[in-house]
Amino acid sequence: MFKIMLDNQGIVRLQGRLDASQAEEATKELLKVTKSAVVDFRELEYISSAGLGVLIAAQKRLKESGHSLTLTNMNNHIRDVFRYARFDLIFKVE
Amino acid sequence: MQKSFTRSTKALDEIFDFIGTFFREHKVGKEVAFSIKFAVEELFTNFVKYNLTSKSEISLNLSIEGKNLVVRLMDSEAQPFDPTKAPDPDLHAPLEQRRAGGLGIFLVKRMIDKIEYHHTDKMSTITLVQSLEK
Incomplete structure (x- = not known):
């Protein structure tokens, strides 16, 4: 089960399992x-x-026009994955 | 506990259900559960990716052996590919050069205590051993 929702405040909400x-x-x-x-x-x-x-892919595309994604509210397991992958070097993680 | 799955990423829902049932029955902790789900998905999708034409199913076996959770993934029509010897991606490359390829196997190696690979007569078996004392 996975859901992705874009709200009108520019927030992308992810839900469930992104596999x-x-x-x-x-x-x-x-x-x-x-x-x-x-x-x-x-x-x-x-x-x-x-x-x-x-x-x-999304971060690369946005960077071409001077924009970027900020990632927030990760659970500890996902935070570990991002840390191991050194995604802290390419995303702002809050 | 063993089950075979269709060679497609569409089988992932069924795989996660199968793993989830085993974890509940054996009261596997959340940290081990996340690592095993991650590793099984990465290795299963690798088997799928490297042999798209075969119709044979891929088998998944889960067991508790002493203080370890042992996972065996078996593909009877696999090309030889030893994930334990796959080169690590450059994690310090600038964004333009970062790609997801190779990242999955690297992360599996980072998360799983022991990974073994065997290939004989088209049969690839990947064994994962994860301590339950985490």
């Missing part, structure tokens, strides 16, 4: 983000490298 079977859906929704945005992980339970790939 390889959901990467396409997440990519499609994130393409709608064209300015700097916050991605709220509060209700995301799990992410795999497929999900990390989706976020890298």
Whole structure:
């Protein structure tokens, strides 16, 4: 079960499990983000490298126009994944 | 506990359900549960990615052996690919050069206590051993 929601305040909310079977859906929704945005992980339970790939691609695309994603409210397990992958070097993580 | 799954990322829901049932039955902690789910997804999708044409299913076996959780993933039609020998990605590369390829296996190696790989007669078996005392 995975959900991605964009609200009108520029916040992207992730929910459930972002695995390889959901990467396409997440990519499609994130393409709608064209300015700097916050991605709220509060209700995301799990992410795999497929999900990390989706976020890298979005960050690369946004950087070309001087924008970026800020990631917030990760659970400890997801925070460890980001730390091991050194995503702190390419994302602002709050 | 063993089950075979269709060679497709669409099988992931079923795989997570299967693993979840085992974890509940054996009261596996959240940290071990996250690491094992992550490792199984990465290695399963790797088997799928490197042999898209085969119709054979991929088997997953979970067991408790002493103080360890042992996971075996078996693909009977696999090309030889030893994940334990895969090169690590450059984690310090600038954003433009960062990519997800190779990251999954690197993270599995970082999270799992012991990984073994065997390949004979097209059969690849990856064994993961994770201490339950975390």
